[in-house]
Amino acid sequence: MPSVWILTKGLMKKEIIEFKRYLFNTIGGILTVYVIFLLLFSGYKGVSGMNIDTGDTLENLVVGFVLWNFLMFSYQDVKNTITEENKRGTLEQLYMSAYPFTLLIIIKSVISMFFNFIFTGIILILTMATTKVFLNIDIISLIPLLILTGLSILGIGLMLGGLSLIFKKVGSYMQIVQFLIVGLVAVPVNRFPILRLLPGSLGASMIRRITIYGENILDFSSFEMLKLTGVGILYLTLGCIIYKICESKVMEKGILGHF
Amino acid sequence: MNRDCVLKVIGLTKKYSVKKQQAVNAVNNISFEAYKGEVLGFLGPNGAGKTTTIKMICSLIKATNGKIFIEGVDSNKSRSKSLRNISAVFEGNRNIFWRLTVRENLEFFASLKGHNPKKIRDKIQYYIEFFDLKEKENEAARNLSRGMQQKLSIATAMVNGCNIILLDEPTLGLDVKASYNIRKLLKEIVKEENKTIILTTHDMNVVQDTCDRVIIMNKGKIVAEDKTKNLLRLFSMKKYNFVVEGKISPEQKKEFKMIPYLDIEEKELETEIIITLENPQIFYDVTRILSKEDSIIKNIENKELNFEKVFVKIIGGSEESA
Numbered sequence: 001m002p003s004v005w006i007l008t009k010g011l012m013k014k015e016i017i018e019f020k021r022y023l024f025n026t027i028g029g030i031l032t033v034y035v036i037f038l039l040l041f042s043g044y045k046g047v048s049g050m051n052i053d054t055g056d057t058l059e060n061l062v063v064g065f066v067l068w069n070f071l072m073f074s075y076q077d078v079k080n081t082i083t084e085e086n087k088r089g090t091l092e093q094l095y096m097s098a099y100p101f102t103l104l105i106i107i108k109s110v111i112s113m114f115f116n117f118i119f120t121g122i123i124l125i126l127t128m129a130t131t132k133v134f135l136n137i138d139i140i141s142l143i144p145l146l147i148l149t150g151l152s153i154l155g156i157g158l159m160l161g162g163l164s165l166i167f168k169k170v171g172s173y174m175q176i177v178q179f180l181i182v183g184l185v186a187v188p189v190n191r192f193p194i195l196r197l198l199p200g201s202l203g204a205s206m207i208r209r210i211t212i213y214g215e216n217i218l219d220f221s222s223f224e225m226l227k228l229t230g231v232g233i234l235y236l237t238l239g240c241i242i243y244k245i246c247e248s249k250v251m252e253k254g255i256l257g258h259f
Numbered sequence: 260m261n262r263d264c265v266l267k268v269i270g271l272t273k274k275y276s277v278k279k280q281q282a283v284n285a286v287n288n289i290s291f292e293a294y295k296g297e298v299l300g301f302l303g304p305n306g307a308g309k310t311t312t313i314k315m316i317c318s319l320i321k322a323t324n325g326k327i328f329i330e331g332v333d334s335n336k337s338r339s340k341s342l343r344n345i346s347a348v349f350e351g352n353r354n355i356f357w358r359l360t361v362r363e364n365l366e367f368f369a370s371l372k373g374h375n376p377k378k379i380r381d382k383i384q385y386y387i388e389f390f391d392l393k394e395k396e397n398e399a400a401r402n403l404s405r406g407m408q409q410k411l412s413i414a415t416a417m418v419n420g421c422n423i424i425l426l427d428e429p430t431l432g433l434d435v436k437a438s439y440n441i442r443k444l445l446k447e448i449v450k451e452e453n454k455t456i457i458l459t460t461h462d463m464n465v466v467q468d469t470c471d472r473v474i475i476m477n478k479g480k481i482v483a484e485d486k487t488k489n490l491l492r493l494f495s496m497k498k499y500n501f502v503v504e505g506k507i508s509p510e511q512k513k514e515f516k517m518i519p520y521l522d523i524e525e526k527e528l529e530t531e532i533i534i535t536l537e538n539p540q541i542f543y544d545v546t547r548i549l550s551k552e553d554s555i556i557k558n559i560e561n562k563e564l565n566f567e568k569v570f571v572k573i574i575g576g577s578e579e580s581a
């Protein structure tokens with residue numbers, strides 16, 4: 001296989017070009033998310049009767065929202081890439097690269113996640129400034145957690161991506177999954193340990209412990225880190241397998257580039 | 260002759276199974292080779308299996324049976340490796356990234372095949388100039404004319420150093436000038452770079468103009484395969500137009516009906532009898548039938564060889580024998 005770095009640079013450059021050329025969309029996207037947050041926030045204030053001082057609930061809202069936003073965009077990326085390239089007719093050309101397609105799509109998604117991470121950072125700063133709720137942003141502790149959580153999100157992304165190869169119009173049903181993600185971020189993993197196996201839940205709870213309760217990565221036991229890694233690898237592997245099955249079905253039917 | 264074989268296809272078969280319907284035998288046990296430095300044309304009516312064949316070679320459609328070797332690499336066993344030497348432009352104008360500029364497209368396609376765009380800058384420049392895209396090099400692909408988009412698509416297939424280029428209907432939807440332009444460029448590339456081009460087309464001009472060799476497919480099978488010039492000679496087609504004054508008699512008509520590939524066009528004041536000759540005897544038969552009733556021959560015109568007729572005839576033949 002030729003150098004993976006060349007492919008990564010190529011994909012990165014394409015992504016940057018498209019961001020820049022469609023800067024309006026990018027900024028618009030960030031603003032939309034921010035406005036949604038403002039609405040949520042003012043609704044929340046209404047419910048709690050202007051009493052902002054309700055312990056850590058408000059912080060939970062900020063973390064929950066930002067995390068949900070990050071995960072939602074990340075898990076949709078594989079599916080979006082596949083449907084978009086399929087619509088534009090370039091999916092077949094990507095499939096004809098000198099690299100395995102699964103590798104290409106994973107690299108592409110990781111790049112997107114990286115950009116997504118930056119945008120989420122901007123949104124986070126905006127929301128913190130609005131709510132005057134300042135979270136413990138311990139980057140060093142957060143990055144490994146985000147990466148490990150990202151693995152399982154990527155796995156889910158691959159599963160949905162595979163399904164969207166077969167059912168070209170899967171996009172419209174995908175809205176439902178968005179709300180499931182809210183659930184995943186919010187599940188009380190401490191009360192029901194089995195829920196730790198859900199993609200993203202364990203990571204979300206650990207991220208909350210850092211940002212809200214001021215812990216850092218050294219406060220987690222190695223068993224917890226191992227679990228997080230294990231869940232990530234499990235979902236990624238599952239995602240790859242399901243993707244491959246769907247891909248093989250589509251190639252069998254001869255409808256890879258059809259939309 | 261011992262030429263370098265760059266593509267070897269053995270017993271390739273594709274059966275599409277469609278729900279609640281009989282399976283479609285799109286490609287039925289075909290074998291062929293392609294050699295370095297040639298343009299190989301695939302010809303055949305709609306649904307003959309050309310696109311399916313091309314896409315199986317590109318590992319985009321899984322074959323039901325058969326083997327494909329690309330420069331000796333079994334494409335079924337090492338998909339990515341086999342794809343390193345092959346690039347393709349499919350039907351339509353959606354082969355390039357519409358949001359990227361001409362130059363960005365070329366760079367991105369190079370990196371997809373593992374070539375560092377910085378290291379092949381000269382080559383990228385060369386193709387931009389070769390395909391006459393210099394003026395538009397910083398224009399987004401979506402804003403190019405259809406002909407330019409097609410040139411860019413072919414350029415992206417060339418720039419990554421692949422030795423085998425597959426083109427599915429490269430002149431479809433182009434105007435006469437753009438089509439001529441593409442044909443000219445293809446001929447030049449093959450001559451200069453010793454690449455192998457495999458194309459499908461319905462345009463006989465493309466075949467006669469650019470293809471060294473032709474494979475004619477019908478209903479999933481190869482019904483003829485030869486050098487373009489041999490195929491033309493094989494049928495040694497000569498076409499004559501007899502223009503006869505007035506109408507011909509029913510008896511004459513009945514006799515003409517016995518002659519294969521003979522058309523009669525009756526007009527107000529004259530009758531045109533068009534024949535394609537396989538052997539000279541037919542020519543004399545026609546004159547004999549005409550002389551029986553003292554029909555006056557106003558004119559005999561000798562028409563040029565035409566690939567279209569050859570094609571129609573082979574397809575016709577293959578259907579009769581099927």
Ligand SMILES: Nc1ncnc2c1ncn2[C@@H]1O[C@H](COP(=O)(O)OP(=O)(O)OP(=O)(O)O)[C@@H](O)[C@H]1O
Nearest residue numbers: 253254255275283285304305306307308309310311
């Ligand atoms: N994905 C598919 N599923 C089922 N049948 C298919 C599929 N793709 C093609 N076919 C059928 O297979 C046969 C060959 O199609 P193919 O597209 O390869 O022909 P072609 O020679 O490229 O035709 P054209 O000149 O129209 O492009 C046709 O009968 C077609 O209807």
Ligand SMILES: [Mg+2]
Nearest residue numbers: 309310311350
């Ligand atoms: Mg076709």
